Amino acid sequence: MTEITSHTNHGKGRSCVITRRACFSSSHRYWLPELSDDDNASCFGNCALAPGHGHNYELIVSMAGELDSDGMVLNLSEVKHAIRQEVTNHLDFRFLNETWPEFDISTSEGCLPTTEALVRIIWNRLQPHLPIVSLRLYEQKSLWADYSGEDMNAYLTIQKHFAAAHRLAREELSPNENEVIYGKCARPHGHGHNYLVDITVKGAIDSRTGMICDLSALQKLVDDLVIEPFDHTFLNKDIPFFAKCVPTAENIALHIADRLVEPIKEIGATLHKVRLQESPNNAAEIYPNDSSCQNI
Structure with missing residues (x-):
């Protein structure tokens, strides 16, 4: 009984980084209204073609914290809920250019939904809800972006x-x-x-x-x-x-x-x-x- 009790709080208070993977399928188009069709094609190649193209995105969320008495940094159910509520519910099976206001290129503040821009905006939306330390977003196996605030x-x-x-x-x-x-x-x-x-x-x-x-x-x-x-x-x-x-x-x-x-x-x-x-x-x-x- 003594041995069992001594391991009850094993690791409590020690630091740990955990990761959570989430996936979503979205399309996007690289096209700016201030550029001509020829200039858009020159700048963005086939990515400028209408109506856009799609990817199966993979998001890796890294979070840091101290282990609690249950041996966890965070409750994974709460992590899944936060990612779903703040990210995947908004993006899955959507046209990224028309999802979040940050991608509204009809305004001067809007930018194109590139991999690196998308991962930064995902950070901004998750950071108030989870103790994230880094994000990695795969657009495809041979192209990904990292962001750490x-x-x-x-x-x-x-x-x-x-x-x-x-x-x-x-x-x-x-x-x-x-x-x-x-x-x-x-x-x-x-x-x-x-x-x-x-x-x-x-x-x-x-x-x-x-x-x-x-x-x-x-x-x-x-x-x-x-x-x-x-x-x-x-x-x-x-x-x-x-x-x-x-x-x-x-x-x-x-x-x-x-x-x-x-x-x-x-x-x-x-x-x-x-x-x-x-x-x-x-x-x-x-x-x-x-x-x-x-x-x-």
Whole structure:
């Protein structure tokens, strides 16, 4: 009986972050009345086509607090109710441009319902009801936005893929010495991976377009500077940089970051993170402007 009693308040008062997932299906259109049809098409591409297009959105709500005597930060029933009442009831199976007043582009204060604008407005609606610390909104598996209450700043991530081979070995070392360091990865004919690369940019959300930067321009930069040059190559032999630099996941991620920092700055955003996943078990992350560990 004493042992049972001693665990009754296990964890009470200790800090914890919990997450809750919510999904909704919505459509939207990127079109501004002050632009001509040609200018809208130039700025937003196919996203400007009427009557719009849809997505299956996935929202991840992170909340922080202290455990109570029931072993919970929050009652999940209350969390579900708040998210449903403040977000999904408003957005599910709706045309986002016509849901909330923040997206009313007939007024000068209205902005387009981009992923990054949407996640910020969801924050504003949930924050009075839940102790949220961050939100992530997936528009699709390869595009998502993060927000943590930093005024107009948000994070936007695009995910790309390339297939490449490499060999991990240092020229000045013997085969045996390389094998000691790199194991099977030092074998002379190399091996391949299907790499996933996440490019995360940070910036202020434009009050009218709802964007951190031109998404099409960002995708083109990554395609032109990373995917096209790297895809279906033997990195050691086809990429001059890796003729002398061992193409570990860490070095590849760092080289990708070096390639992208300035071009991304030129389109109005800041490169926040490059994450390179080499396999389901291995990944490397580079933060060009901050060497400390970060969560986003």
